[in-house]
Amino acid sequence: MNATVAGAPVSYGVFELTPEGAETVSPDAMGESLQATGYRGIDLGPLGYLGRGRELRARLARFELELAGGWVQLPFSDDEAFAASLPDLDDALRVFSDAAEAAPQRLPLPTLADSGSAARTAAPGRGASADPLTRARAERLQRNVGRAAATVRAAGFEPTFHHHAGTFVESPDEIDAFLAHTDVGLTLDVGHLVLAGGDPLEGVRSWGGRINHLHLKDVDRARVAGILAAGGGMAEVWSGGAFVAFGRGDIDLSSVMEPLVAAGFDGWVVVEQDVLNGPDVAIDAFLRERTADQRVNRDALLPWL
Template identity: 35%
Template sequence: MSVRERIAGAPISWGVIEIPEWGYQMPADRLLREAAALGLTAMEAGPEGFLPDDPAGVRAKLDEHGLRLVGGFVPAVLHEPAARQEGLDLVERRAAFFSTAGGDTLVLAAIPGVGAFERTVDLDRAAWMELFENLKRAEEICNRYGLNLVLHPHFGTVVETREQLLRFLEGSETGLCLDTGHLVIGGCDPVEIAGQAAGRVEHVHLKDVDRGVAERLGRRELDFRGACRERAFRPLGQGDVDVGRLLELLDGAGYSGWYVLEQDVLVEEEPEEGEGPIVNVKESLNFVWEKLGGGKRIRESESSR
């Protein structure tokens, strides 16, 4: 695929998320229409219920807008023996769904048994070994369905902090989803990680970040909603992450996977046509195209179709 075809969108960039009472949840038809008008060719699935409940329906809905499915996000408990089968069964169900719907990637978050996406848990050696073995099992499942499995270091999971990320990279061969925002929250420099672990990066979520707000979130001085209200995440090129340098490093290392634009936002009310999240997504898309040589900038008339 060309660079342009490898840049995808995510519903959270339009404020669509599984967290209850998050804000205005834009209907799929408008979101997908806006994504296609910008020139995006693919989307991650977003929360369950955003797209149709059957794979054929997902394909049909995306086809209406000239889009395809990248895959989706799956949170599972994989470090506790008692929860192993439930977690792997979930991976299998979602892998089968994404594969049939045309996706190629399953993005796994290794969540704690309680307090998912709120707090992290420091694993002991036995729990790390259990996680690593179950990641191998999850990869085998995904391979059967023609999917690539990647582990997403994420706020409120068992792989959030710098120390946890390095332990994962040392102890497992599973591919890495490099999320520039969540790395900052966990105390990492995304550019440094891209330089050190480019060979492990198999999927990328691109956010720019207000580092001060992200660090407050990492210290739990804010919750995730509060951080988004304070604009922790910014259009690419407008925050504190050197996204341009990160793209150079990955491109130079031969990275050929997806770049998913994923600016976590909270939308308070239905925006006017041509207004709201589409404005920031357009700015981020223009930034990536310019850095990677993906094509001309989007004109105002193109994004308001």
């Protein structure tokens, strides 16, 4: 398979929703962990976490990693809020350009995502009833994604769009509609598709020609069902251990990988085992656990990568 495997800060509890005051894994400790477990790339994480400019390039080089992509969340369905957020996109693209100055073998993909709404975030997989996506809102979203994609391409990168539980593009029907009205490639996120009631194999079959980025995770379906049945939102999903190391959940990894191999997928395969650590975590033990999980995850992909 002509693809490159990367890790992600979110697998170490480092992302935008990391609790305030929680001790986090340092970027150097994370780089060392990913290098030791056989990864060749890393996702960006929160803007600035890996550094900028020379610091970013030096860190990537030190751990023999390339930048795979990075989360750029924008309020696509609100014209005024979207316009106000464009400086954030420009800032993110400067960091991607910083990394690209090192002439990597594979360019990173700016990973566009919708901001969703508070109602949808509180009801993952139930967005159609919690906060319906009206036709007018869908048209605004699609139009603004096109504008963001043009900005990304003008900066020399190819965008990808991440469907995500708790946003306005989460269910298979919403993904179908999004793809029908845009020209942006899709980040297939196995875990978020399951959260939204989708089937990963059907997703690969339906959208394989548009998938230009892959986020892989295993899912404990029983735990997800329990969290959602109790009325939990995305914070409870992330903190509740819904995403587990490969082989410990219910995702048939071969059913995702084999069709992608057959389709000639050529891109980044980003392993994301989303975890949300608490403020009282013992960071050294937490890092050892995360490193062990990422070794399991990397080994599980050896038949293909």
